[in-house]
Amino acid sequence: MSERSVELLRGTLDVLILKTLSWGPAHGYAVAEWIEHLTGSVLTIEEGSLYPALHRLEKRGMLESEWGHSEGNRRAKFYRLTPEGRASLKERGIAWERLAEAVARVLQSPERPEWATGPA
């Protein structure tokens, strides 16, 4: 996997985490479950890579963490979106939508260029 696509993936994961946590505080497993649930098998990520992303977001001040208890009264670290995180989500969300839209426009366009020779 090239450096560039790792960067892209990391950025993508950040947005997904931020969006997930915008619904409320959650621990890492819950975040992973939710993302998996929504994306199905389209985005298969190694679950472990979620944690460095969470910690990095915490370091950058996008998330705060707090220890609480999860199912079965086990210690769990809950992450919560900070105002900075919310702002970042908004900004990055818009950027993502624009990107997706632009890519979709190119892929779904019925137009053919003048020099087209091959089939669509």
Add this chain to the structure above:
Amino acid sequence: MSQVPMWRRYLRFLGADPKSDLDDELRLHLELRAEKLARQGMAPSDARAEALRRFGNLEAVRNECERIDSRIERRRRLRTWMDGVRQDARYAARTLRKNPVFTLVAATTLALGVGANATMFAIMDALFLRPPAGVSRPAEVVQLHVVRRTGNITTPEGGPGSYPDYEALRGERAAFSAVSAYFFPRTVDVGRGERATQAVGQVVTPGWFAVLGVRPHRGRFFVEEEGRAGAAPAAVLSHLYWRRAHGGDPSVVGKTLLVNGVPTPIVGVAAPGFVGIDDKAADLWMASGAAAQLGVAFDGWNEMHAAAMLRFIARLAPGVEAPAGASAASARLRAAADQSPELDPEPGVIASGLSPASGPNRTRVADVALWLAFATGLVLIVACANVANLLLARVTARRREIAVRVALGVGRVRLVRALMMESLLVAALGGLLAVGMIALLLSAVRSLPLPPDAATLHPRVLGFTAAMVLVTTLLIGCGPALRMAHADPAANLRDGSSSEPRRHSRIRTALLGAQVALAVLSIAGAGLFVRSLLRVTAVDLGVELDHIAVVSVDVKQAGFGPVQQRSFYRTAVERLRHVPGVRGASVASEPPLSGSGSSQSLAAANGEPISSTGEGPYFITVSEEYFRTTGVRIAQGRPFLAEDRSGARPVAIVNRSLAGLITPGRSPVGECIRVGKQVKEGGCTEIVGVAEDNLHRLLDARPVPYLFRPETDAPGTAIGRRVILVRTAGDADAALSRIQRAVQSIEPDLPFVEVKALPDLIRNDLVPFRLGAYLSAAFGGLALLITAVGLYGVLAYLIAQRTREIGIRRSLGASNGHLVRLVASNAAVPAGFGALAGVLASLAVLRLFGSLLYSTAPQDPIAIAAAVVLVALTAALAAYVPARRALRVDPAVALRNE
């Protein structure tokens, strides 16, 4: 991947470190995943393996998270610490604001100490430490000094060398990447006629700029050709001179400048900021090939081993250290040494850095600056002792508050930090005030002969000030902070009384005593410098200094032969006599007190040589108006007359010192002596008069034998360089420009006509004395002032603390005398011990500065006694006000308030 399942390893490190949050977090994930998979029907062990597989590289994830977490943790700790510091700063600021008088006194005291030190640092930095501006990688450049121990030229501490020496040194290509030679900067005449000016010119070999790594701003620097003897002259201007004298003319390169009468094309302008590497800023540089033409050196200078008038610089080759460079250079010089008996056959070379005063070229000013740096150091220590004392007193007063804070659980480390913060704030405030003071002081020293950038607020000076603030913080803060932190809270809470522990009073006495001692030392030093200056200026020079102007024109540049020169000087003397404000004029081969003169052999009529045990006798050629003009009195016989000019009957006038050598005990007037050629060829010069002694140079302790000869009109005789001395009615300064115009009007095409008041010509000799006296008096005064403030502050504080005790004593019938003694003993003990220590320190330390004084013993009892008296009076004055306050204590009020 090893055979051991990852799961096991995971368990193991969980077991080993159950507290780890990270492990908890990751374990929870794996457990929840495995449970879910199990719920979906997987066997538990398979579920765990599947959870682990889905998780990916557990170790890598764990490591990366740990790395990120440690950064989070570090940042969090820093933030907590910063919060604490900010809190302490706020608390300290509040405390200081509540005591504005204390804060202001402490900060001002420190500002005086820090400011004086930083100013001296600025000067010392420019003199010793900082390399000249504009030189690239200056650490690689060394000055090479030639050491000769035997022969006609001896420079045991290192000195200049000759052109053949330079050629030997530049052969060294292993140790040096480049070598260059250069002359001392000197004044050159630029242009002709009324618009002629003077500039500081320096003759250098072509590689000079390359050694220093300076780039041309315009045009080029010198090429190898221009370094060959007899080459056409070429000049490079400094950027500053180009802007000043040529208005930054963009087409200046290619124009021709008349330098010392020689047309010299300008080939380039040096990079901005570069003004050479000497303490005198250079305006222009000339290539060494034309040195003889330009009158800087004589013909054939570049072939004589004995013509030691060049200095050398070299850039060390990569990886070569200065000592290795010096020994390589020594070897080269020895191999090429001239084997004549006149010169040391085994010369050596020492290397020094590039800063202006390093190496053997240190000036007297630099030595004085060293003393002053020492004196300012004393001022700072006194200031710190003072503020430390004030802080200590406050600690005593605040013991109760501190005890409360300790009892409330404020840690000792935290407490010390809070107190240091207070010291830091006071010191920083002092530092800010000091910067203002530095700017003021530096503008005051701008008139001194220091390197051109000495008087600027260099970033290094600001850095030094900041460092001083930190050092000061430690000096003033450590004692009180530690004292406070070790206080026993319970004891302090129990007896909230304001009586202070015994140890505090002992420390206070010691600090006050040290201040008094240092004040005595610095004032005794100042006294020495002042007495030395008084002695220098009170010397009977034998010349009426203030009313004499000296005119100097290099008429040879105008192409005058001997006849024209003589007639020029006659005309000048005639014309100057009619200039308003001028009383008379005369021609002389040297101005008075110049420290130079020619010397020839001298014998009595019977052929027995006449010689002086010291310097001289010097021969001065003067016109007949000389004695009237300079105020040198004729004691016996007559002055020169117009008829002496013909030279038909040789005559001379001797000064008293020489008269004593010729005819001890009686007047030599009418005696015959043999002068110069007459010693061998026979003949006789009649002594027609005896002049009063005058000093040869300002700082001489004794007069030197002089022989005056009349200016002659005899055709065919050569004439050396002459100056015209002008006697003015008022101070010479007022008439300078009129004198210059009168001389210029004689001949439209003259080179620069230099007119200076005689005191200005010799003033440079006085600078170290003035500098030493003024500044050390200022710093001594400062130390005294700070000591007085310190004594006053501590006594006033003690009286305030002991109001109740004084009230009780009062009500029990204590007399005024008793109370005054009570207060005074607090001042007298430290003052007494301090003065004693100060006298001992003066005797020990001031010896080191004896060489800087003029006929003043470094252990001068008057200076030391005066310092003790002055400090004692100041201490008494500082104790007087608090003592009066003690007498005014009303017992009733004092007891009620408690």
